[in-house]
Amino acid sequence: MEVLDQLHRRIVLKNTPKRIISLVPSQTELLCDLGLEDALVGVTKFCCHPHDITTKSLVVGGTKQVNLVKIKALKPDIILCNKEENTEEIVKACELICQVHVSDIYTIDDSRELIEQYGKLFNRPWQANELSAKIKIEVSNFINFIEDRKTLEVCYFIWKSPWMVAANNTFINHLLELNKFTNTFKYCERYPEINLEASGRNDSVEVVLLSSEPYPFREKHKEEVQVFFPNAQIILADGEMFSWYGSRLLKAFQYFRTLRLNLENNLTY
Template sequence: MFIDAIGTQHNPATDARIISLVPSITELLFDMGLGGNLVGRTAFCVHPKEQVKQVKSIGGTKQVNLEKVKKLKATHLIVNIDENPKELVEELSKLIPHIVVTHPNKPADNIDLFSLIGNIFDRKGEAARLISELQAAQTQAQLSAMELDEKKVLYFIWKEPWMTIAPETYISQSLKIANMITYPQESDIRYPEIDLETGILDQVDAVLFSSEPFLFKSEHLKEFAQTYKVPADKLHIIDGEMTSWYGSRAIQGLRYLSDFAKGL
């Protein structure tokens, strides 16, 4: 048996019919050769672009069409603690017998994720390959970080209200590997609203605007610079997929963050 993020034990399932409510894990399933087992996904599951179009969309990460789900006769549902509401998962558990819960909080947690998916769905070789690639990427990122000065950064995921990330989140831990330390350094909430009148903009070396879940663009940075009197060269757009997507995307993400940090 194999144990997921909440301690649920899972038996091997070579003929599984899988629904994924996690975009990054949908991509991972394809990268592990499980595209043929994937029968349902969210509208936000966009990678790999061409293959994912062949899989039935059943809604979003927070709401789904239950009638569509029923018709798919899935055996396994893959969810994430941060991305999918507990109430939705409980409702879907009435229709799908096996719920696989994930919760990576740092890039190294992908090792357990690869192993979990590989063991449950008979893709041990693919899991071993990804683990090796991740470890190599993480080692290289750590070596690159040794050559960089530490940067204090404020990372925005939303505006109106302005929202950021707590230090224990996957995004923050990914940035940390590239020597970017997120502010505020303490928070009781994983994704807190931030008061920009507290002086935090003066405390950080750079302000990062993520491409998701809010799609920040250059005009947002121009408006921000004018409104809060921040130098334009202190503001940067960052690829949210490379910071927040765990799974196989994390391998590319670590390389991206090393290059990004060099440009700050």
């Protein structure tokens, strides 16, 4: 079997992989939802869905640092990585152990492509195609829901000390656009650092989203941000809904509907 990953790297496998290591939490959840939980021999410490996966599979590190000795000892058939989550050094090191598939996600279409690639790789074509089709329907229904709603200016924070936001050329920004949110930092690339003190007060931002990951923003951080965005609603956002690009998308759009309705109940138009 020969496939190309999302970096167009050629992967050749004699048989369907039976021993899988996933170095990306959202991809771990996706594999389990495709019925491959028993094939997962290694995961990261951040893989939290299903909630007990780290008790069933060996933890081989995080997403930026891994234990190559543990990985090699597991004798994997394939290791699953992501261009954004994992470093190039990790990918190269893993390639010395076995075949490595690298995902690269910017849009919903990229997400569906990955799901369908996994369906082919792991002999789950029916499950993958069904999941991809369900996500397509969810997106279509949400577009109908959001179509006539007002566009809101938003900031999406992912980190503190230093403050960092999600900007252009990210999956998060793609989902913000689907939600009819205009990203204040859409002219910046990726995840820039922001000096709030130097930038000063911004009266145009209507919504500030403080993500639950990778930095665990809490209620206490709302007041810190409100000073710089006095006219904005400050929301603690579920980061999984905005950044996990696998089967989590089946739950994301209901979350987005609820978020929008809650915002409308508090905003003055």
